[in-house]
Amino acid sequence: MLRVKEDDAGAFEELVRRYEARLVRLMHALGPRHDLAEDLAQETFLRVYRSRKRYEPGAKFSTWLFTIAGNVARNAKRSVSRRREVSEVDAPRTENAASDAQMLASTALEASGLMPTRLVEGDERAEIVRVAVSSLSDRQRMALMLSRFENLSYAEIAETMDLTPKAVKSLLSRARVNLKEILQPYIETGMIPREVHDDER
Structure with a gap:
């Protein structure tokens, strides 16, 4: 993540590769719909990238990442609820x-x-x-x-x-x-x- 902070694109790709499957799994459990899990994982990575300059090493990177993921999932639930688009049937x-x-x-x-x-x-x-x-x-x-x-x-x-x-x-x-x-x-x-x-x- 310190390399990402210095605008190293390869380091960001490596972060995505390492954590994408784990984030998608988390979003299946936390997100408003199963079919949104991959999109919410991508939104999390986007927020990580946008916040890269403010990143300070302290706790484990995964702790920081999952904090962002939790916020993304909560926002998505509120958004879906507002639009009243929650479906009783999940995507395949x-x-x-x-x-x-x-x-x-x-x-x-x-x-x-x-x-x-x-x-x-x-x-x-x-x-x-x-x-x-x-x-x-x-x-x-x-x-x-x-x-x-x-x-x-x-x-x-x-x-x-x-x-x-x-x-x-x-x-x-x-x-x-x-x-x-x-x-x-x-x-x-x-x-x-x-x-x-x-x-x-």
């Missing part, structure tokens, strides 16, 4: 998105502390996880992604989300409880969980 899933859903499925089940009594695969599992993860608040969802996928410490997540490490620990604890509550009926009876809306949390 790409192979990467399907792979990410499988990873997220394992993560959600692991975080919930539940063990499935039968093997769940494919579309059914992806749907269960989509509903379970959508039941989390934006902050719980981001904390979970940064913890499980990016392996950030409580302190790093706290810096990314402008929280205290204690608040991050509490967020992750509530996320695990919420995941367990929504996944329990499926694990025990095979019933697909219903959507949970913000006003029901």
Whole structure:
């Protein structure tokens, strides 16, 4: 990033190459729609480039990057909500998105502390996880992604989300409880969980 700050185009291309897939995965979880994930990742990189002259090495680069990504995702949600363009049907899933859903499925089940009594695969599992993860608040969802996928410490997540490490620990604890509550009926009876809306949390 220090090379990017000095207008090294090759260094910026290298940053994009290293972080693009990770950002797209994050935006699948945080953004307003799956079909916007790649666009939001590109918007994040654009903001990184525009801010390059103000960059100061301090925390890990990824912490700074994910802070920007969180802001981009929140702005996109507000924008989509204002335009009332939120669709009930997501765009067709790409192979990467399907792979990410499988990873997220394992993560959600692991975080919930539940063990499935039968093997769940494919579309059914992806749907269960989509509903379970959508039941989390934006902050719980981001904390979970940064913890499980990016392996950030409580302190790093706290810096990314402008929280205290204690608040991050509490967020992750509530996320695990919420995941367990929504996944329990499926694990025990095979019933697909219903959507949970913000006003029901």
